Amino acid sequence: MKKSKKTLAMLAPTVALGAGMIAMAAGSASAAGSSTFEAQLNPINHSAASGTVMISLNGSQATITEHVTGLAATFGGKPYPHVQHIHIGAQGTCPGTSADKSGDGVISTTEGAPFYGGIGATLSTSGDTSPAAATTLTVAPAGSTINYNRTITLDAxxxxxxxxxxxxxxxxxxxxxxxxxxxxxxxxxxxxxLPLAATSPAACGTLKASQMTAMPGGAAATGGGSTSGVQDQGLLALGGTLLAAGAVAGGLAGRRRTASVR
Ligand SMILES: [Cu+2]
Structure with missing residues (x-):
């Protein structure tokens, strides 16, 4: 009798610890969660480049999918290396022509910094993705078109x-x-x-949280009249996803039409 009591007493903290760990895990899952960000890249500095970037963030792991076309194709007879970064710490915008303080008709990387900030991560093709790899041409995507897909670790x-x-x-x-x-x-x-052209911005776009973020598995089962915040979010996400899907379909159709006209 005495022995079994002792065993129970010893077990109790273990059970409590276990429950605590489960609670912690659930908490971090919903806080860190998986979220998606999108950017529309627009040309800058007389370039003809445009494209899209999608980042799916899970904890500190960012899966980046990027498509860019219209970039400078060659440099010294070789595929043109295009260093690319996630810039952070400023206004979160792309500079307009007034950012060109030197009056040479080019917004240099430095002149654009008050708008998009410094380098948070380098979107290299392999190895280092820190700011230290910012101008490592050998690991920059090259050529007129970038189809980039890589999962990297982002800092806080x-x-x-x-x-x-x-x-x-x-x-x-x-x-x-x-x-x-x-x-x-x-x-x-x-x-x-390097010449000024080599490192000056050619395309720029702000990453915004995507409405396509979470397509929760429970969304379809969500009933009306619930006061649950999570369920409301699920409905909002579903609505947003439908809107976004419509926009994407419309955009694609528009692009196809344009292409066939040309
Ligand atoms: Cu950069």
Whole structure:
């Protein structure tokens, strides 16, 4: 009798600990969760580049899917390396032409910084994804088209910027021929051994939380009249997903029409 009591007493803390761990796990799952961010990339500095970026964030793991077309194709007879980054820590916007303080007709990476900030992560093709790899041309996607898919680890500052809507994708590398005579003779503000064109922004877009974020499994079972915040979110997400799906379908149809006209 005495012995079994002792056993129960010893067991109790274990059970409590187990429950606590389950609670913690559930808490972190809903807090960290999986969320999705999207950016529409628009041309900058006379470039013809445009594209899309989608980031699916799960904890600190970011799965990045990027498609860009219209970039400068070659540099010195080789596929043009386009270093690209998630910029953070400023306004979370892309600079307009007024950002060109030097008046050479080019918004250099430095001139754009008050808008998109410094580098939070480098979207390299392999290895280091920290700011230290920012200008490593050998691991930059190259050529006129980028189809990039990689899962990388983001640091806390970059995750925070992503979640606050101030993370900006910048793809660098302009065709020198499109720049002013003055700019063509200038050196890069980032890597003085390179021409200004090599590192200047070519495409830019702010990452915004996507409505396609979570398609909760329980969404279909959600009844009306519930006061559960989670269920309400599920309905909102479902509505958003439908809207987004319509927009995407419309956009694709529009693009096909344009393509067939050309
Ligand atoms: Cu950059």
């Amino acid at each position: 500052k970059t995750i925070s910027a992503l979640q606050s809507g101030t993370a900006v994708i910048v793809v660098h590398g302009d065709d020198p021929a499109t720049l002013s005579k003055q700019a063509q003779g200038e050196k890069s503000d980032l890597v003085p051994s």
